[in-house]
Amino acid sequence: MTTTLGTASAEPGEIDTGRLEVGETRDGSPFGLPVAVVNGAGTGKTLYMQAASDGDELNGVGVLTRVVPRLDPAEISGTILIVGIVNYHAFQVAEHRNPIDDTKMNRAYPGSENGTSSERIAHATFDVAKRADVILDLHQGSTSRMIDEVRVRCGKRHRMHEECLELAKAFGCGYVLDQKGPDGQLARAAPDEGIPTVDPELGGCVGWDETSVQKGTEGVFNVLRYYDFLSESHDLNRQIRASSFEQYGSPVGGVVTIEKELGQQVRAGETLFEVTTVFGETKAEITADSDGVLWRARRLPQVATGEYVCSVGTDVDSY
Incomplete structure (x- = not known):
């Protein structure tokens, strides 16, 4: 046919x-x-x-x-x-x-x-x-x-x-x-x-x-x-499998270093990323609110206050 x-x-x-x-x-x-x-x-x-x-x-x-x-x-x-x-x-x-x-x-x-x-x-x-x-x-x-x-x-x-x-x-x-x-x-x-x-x-x-x-x-x-x-x-x-996301922005401006690799397991309280000055001086450390998986992260290292940094997939299981 x-x-x-x-x-x-x-x-x-x-x-x-x-x-x-x-x-x-x-x-x-x-x-x-x-x-x-x-x-x-x-x-x-x-x-x-x-x-x-x-x-x-x-x-x-x-x-x-x-x-x-x-x-x-x-x-x-x-x-x-x-x-x-x-x-x-x-x-x-x-x-x-x-x-x-x-x-x-x-x-x-x-x-x-x-x-x-x-x-x-x-x-x-x-x-x-x-x-x-x-x-x-x-x-x-x-x-x-x-x-x-x-x-x-x-x-x-x-x-x-x-x-x-x-x-x-x-x-x-x-x-x-x-x-x-x-x-x-x-x-x-x-x-x-x-x-x-x-x-x-x-x-x-x-x-x-x-x-x-x-x-x-x-x-x-x-x-x-x-x-x-x-x-x-x-x-x-x-x-x-993840059923929801938690998104994280930066509380300060500076240079971001993300501490986890994509797909890596994240535990509540663990550091997700650090923001420093251009001279490497620490300005903020952001920790995960919940257990999950690092799902997405910004590509460029520079951020302004409130700018998106990463997402954690939550309500995670295996099926």
């Missing part, structure tokens, strides 16, 4: 790329999102993947550049639908939000066919996503230093919570944030349609980071194996 996505069309055992037209630019020229269809030779589930719904989060794009060339439709059972760049306008100018309507795309789902620029793109990509059995929305945490994690955003009372947790565990970054997300996220909207969906948040950097891209590439292939798109098996490994 032929599978199409925009102008991409593939028979069983074929792969094709094309564009999904979603509107016009300011000069009236049509524009389309880059898409790919991998139509496996065997029957099976459908996976939907997308990247760059936030235009400066590029690690997901890096993952797709590694994954797609390695996909052999002859060895795949099922179908893979991919939108390579969701936030088209923001990607062009290397910004986070869509500059046409100043909107964060991952707050616009499920979108609207007749809405703003972001709502129209969200609507078009959500229509594709609803064709899937599982969804990976590839993100990048921030420009801060951040662990590679997978976010389950549907909330613990949602009927799809366990299925989303299973998908996060299959991806296998090692760390999971299990916390209900804001309205408008794809990982909130798609579970309402009965589709397990997660946000792999692949580190933090400017541009893309090869270590996080490799981790994300491995995660995608883990999912393909676990959900039988590929014949090889994939065993689930225990993940460190």
